């Protein structure tokens with residue numbers, strides 16, 4: 462059985478940044494990713510100002526050219542909500558944190574490439590096609606039970622600490638909550654995106670990102686922006702809403718009201734998610750990123766995932782060194798400012814129709 466200081470489930474921004482914090486401190490780290498890499502993630506793929514700062518601060522580098530879309534930047538001022546009476550009005554996706562203002566030029570990237578690049582930058586060992594199924598934290602170390610899809614075999618990895626950075630539908634969080642029946646009954650939001658080649662933007666603002674709040678089409682934001690030669694459209698709904706129908710109605714709105722003309726269909730993608738209450742894990746099993754409930758204004762999540770992941774990694778490193786401190790307590794203490802910022806963001810959240 463292979464043994465590591467820390468095993469992390471999930472190779473998204475939270476998992477990779479947690480791994481980077483631990484590798485920087487000299488610990489052995491294994492990242493387990495259930496998908497084959499580079500893996501797809503339903504996302505608008507925009508790096509907001511804070512995210513750009515965190516990449517520089519935690520990874521000491523810049524995102525390479527091949528990760529960006531051809532239309533590399535989205536200006537905050539070009540993100541607009543459309544209101545039938547007022548026309549285009551400002552829509553805010555990121556607010557200052559602790560008096561710090563962030564760049565208002567956002568980066569338009571492809572998530573599969575970005576996440577794989579970030580993982581490589583962490584320097585951690587990883588296995589893809591490695592789905593965490595269960596863990597046993599009853600002994601002095603944690604045993605992580607995994608299904609390896611490349612070989613269709615089971616494997617067990619031993620570690621001092623196990624981290625669930627496995628996103629909104631977190632297996633690790635669910636296993637920790639197994640005794641809590643309320644958790645299983647929570648309502649889910651669903652997100653659905655379609656990509657079409659752009660024939661004509663009509664009167665939609667070029668290089669813009671347009672947001673609509675229309676109860677008759679979706680329960681939360683509808684939005685559209687461009688990535689390379691594609692228009693990416695997002696619709697969202699609560700359990701049971703027919704999102705294919707919502708997407709058809711959204712396309713009708715864009716073509717009817719704005720004269721948008723769609724070319725060839727490329728792909729559809731979707732996921733379910735929910736705004737989870739914060740839960741950091743317990744003892745030797747911690748949870749971070751969206752799995753722990755970290756997300757900012759209007760579901761800007763990459764920065765919250767990276768920042769919480771990094772602090773989780775640092776807390777574990779400190780606990781491993783001091784042999785006696787509680788990593789969970791250190792992690793909670795380190796995340797105070799993130800939680801305060803989340804509260805501020807929550808009070809300004811504007812994404813339900």
Ligand SMILES: Cc1cc2nc3c(=O)[nH]c(=O)nc-3n(C[C@H](O)[C@H](O)[C@H](O)COP(=O)(O)OP(=O)(O)OC[C@H]3O[C@@H](n4cnc5c(N)ncnc54)[C@H](O)[C@@H]3O)c2cc1C
Pocket residue numbers: 470471472473474475476493494495496500502503504505506507508509512591592593594626627628629630631632633652653695732734749750751752756760761762763764766
């Ligand atoms: C439609 C949509 C658009 C968005 N647009 C943006 C945006 O433009 N900018 C932004 O900042 N945020 C955006 N977000 C939010 C952002 O995508 C997430 O908050 C962010 O990806 C969370 O990062 P994470 O590392 O916590 O989790 P994830 O990125 O979800 O990564 C979790 C990883 O864990 C893996 N995993 C899951 N279960 C297991 C398991 N059992 N074993 C092993 N691996 C597992 C998954 O495959 C995945 O790779 C968007 C979200 C949605 C739904």
